[in-house]
Amino acid sequence: MSGEKIKNMEEFAAKCGVSRPTVSKYFNDPGSVRAKTRARIERALERFDYRPNIYAVNQNRRLTKNIGIVVPYLADPFFAEIARFLETRCIAAGFSPSLFSSHGMQHLENEILDTLRSMKPAGVLLAPLGRSSDRSVVEQFCEDVPTVLFDSNIEGIGDVFVGSDNPQFTSMMVQYLCRTGEPPCFFEMKTPPNPNARKRRQGYQDAMRQQGHEPHIFEAEGEGWALEEVGRRGGMQLLEKDEMPSRTVLCSNDRLAIGFLAACYEKGLRVGIEKDCDIRVAGLDGHPFSSFTCPPLTTVSHDYEAISERSAEALFAMIEEENRPASRQEKLFDGKLIMRSSA
């Protein structure tokens, strides 16, 4: 590596012994230049480590190679995990991902979309806030920029939606719980930040009735994304009232369940599937920490890899074809039942 500093592509092209436009071609697609030329450039690249000015590049390209990744709440390991997958896929495909978190706030989501629009990205992978999204803003954005929605569906918005089949999640879990014990009651937030919650609740009700049982739903108070805390508080109230028709609780998601487990512990209840236990608790999501709770949490896990894989592929396809699908496409993945000792 030489110490010399290369100012621009002109200078670098001179070092290579090729013309600037050829170097430009190389950076846009190394395969588009002859092998000998490529070798020359790459040898020079090792000696001088030059990188095209990203601002100059993006200013002139009709479409940048940027991809926006937006999640509603990055401090949730679930989204952190998905974001990691997506980032990796984008890089592998030769794009430059930019990661954003709305931190659960509408005005931040709006700002992010604004920033993103001005970045002229090739496409965007967006997990919207959902219930607290500004629908018209998201809608307008999706019209302007090729966008794949994931995790949270907003009906009619975006070209593609990729997510999990929430009714399948609850149905599978209800069946399992009934089969191995008693029918569960359902524990959820009264005003959940995520729209999947509604579908899970509906799925629970349907599954229960199908099995010939009466559904029972308990709603915890609380706003925002501090789901564990909401679960703990709500759990305490629920356990204190002691009017549960069933000693089996299906929580709307794992983070609520983690809070609920904390409440059970505080109340001195033994949680688990075994005979000598007081209560069974199950969650939904396959949260990264669900295997380290005490007891380990029985849950239905998202197919993280499939969701991120499919989201990325769908976006790449849209970008390559340079036009949006005629009709909105939805792809839902089944979850996998993970039986642990909590239920």
Next chain:
Amino acid sequence: MSGEKIKNMEEFAAKCGVSRPTVSKYFNDPGSVRAKTRARIERALERFDYRPNIYAVNQNRRLTKNIGIVVPYLADPFFAEIARFLETRCIAAGFSPSLFSSHGMQHLENEILDTLRSMKPAGVLLAPLGRSSDRSVVEQFCEDVPTVLFDSNIEGIGDVFVGSDNPQFTSMMVQYLCRTGEPPCFFEMKTPPNPNARKRRQGYQDAMRQQGHEPHIFEAEGEGWALEEVGRRGGMQLLEKDEMPSRTVLCSNDRLAIGFLAACYEKGLRVGIEKDCDIRVAGLDGHPFSSFTCPPLTTVSHDYEAISERSAEALFAMIEEENRPASRQEKLFDGKLIMRSSA
């Protein structure tokens, strides 16, 4: 909001009825134009919602308004939380933060620093991988770009380091554990990804000897950032051998402790400070989930806000003064003891 699309600053300036350079001045500092002119521009801004092309802007500015935020592992809620603070501070100060995660991998950290360098950021807030960082790469980067290191210190690198006083953490916890029961043994990873671990271990040894006790250290096998799993596995081994000289365990960090708690549960041990418990377990970090473990985890918490606040302020100062501090500055914050029922 008019439907008309503004192409560039020229057009927008025409709509305002002022010249383009004046509009440019406005965007660089709204206070630098006369009140009347500012009003004109802002009125037009409401009607046309124009935004300067970020690529064109950054190409010509000597220094961009971008700030890079790099963390070693975003799926760790600790870093997600810090990143959230930092992002907010940057935005409030008028900068554009870009968030990156090294995902625990050296080659990714190197790539990120490369990308960052080409973004010509005003400054960077960097929590390096630490033990697995490529020292020379990080060092070179810090020479090129104003950088504040946080969380993980790499001796002699960066203009400023902001972090926690690890010896104070362990010392405070050791004192507490001794005072309220028996002297703890120390549970850590044999090859921790984070350099803070070494200081904590040293702090443990010093504190124990100062209290007149012999330190006992147990090292769990395992590589990488799956700390809970390492803690669980190592915990199982430790508990099975049953050669612990003390029934009080201080874990090197909360994530290890969460894994250790899982191991205790699996072994049927009652964890807690109370008389009828089998074992006491404490952690270090104040992990966001530490209050939802069963039992809730006694720990020493980082002063998240102070660390992020100070990191951001230090960077902003460097940026404004346009020159680096003569000597490397270090600022360490004390942790806060959080007494819960696990120890």
Next chain:
DNA sequence: GTCAAAAGTTTGCGCGCGTAAAAAAAATAT
């Protein structure tokens, strides 16, 4: 060796804005 196709080069324009210098206009002071 000839020739068409593929790859590379040259030339030159344009992107949208920062920025500097000089001139003009407006605000403030005298």
Next chain:
DNA sequence: ATATTTTTTTTACGCGCGCAAACTTTTGAC
């Protein structure tokens, strides 16, 4: 009203590269 300061406008150049058109060279097949 005049002089002075501050603000704005005009003019002009440059940033680093994408991109297109026309031209030249190389490649590989016959």
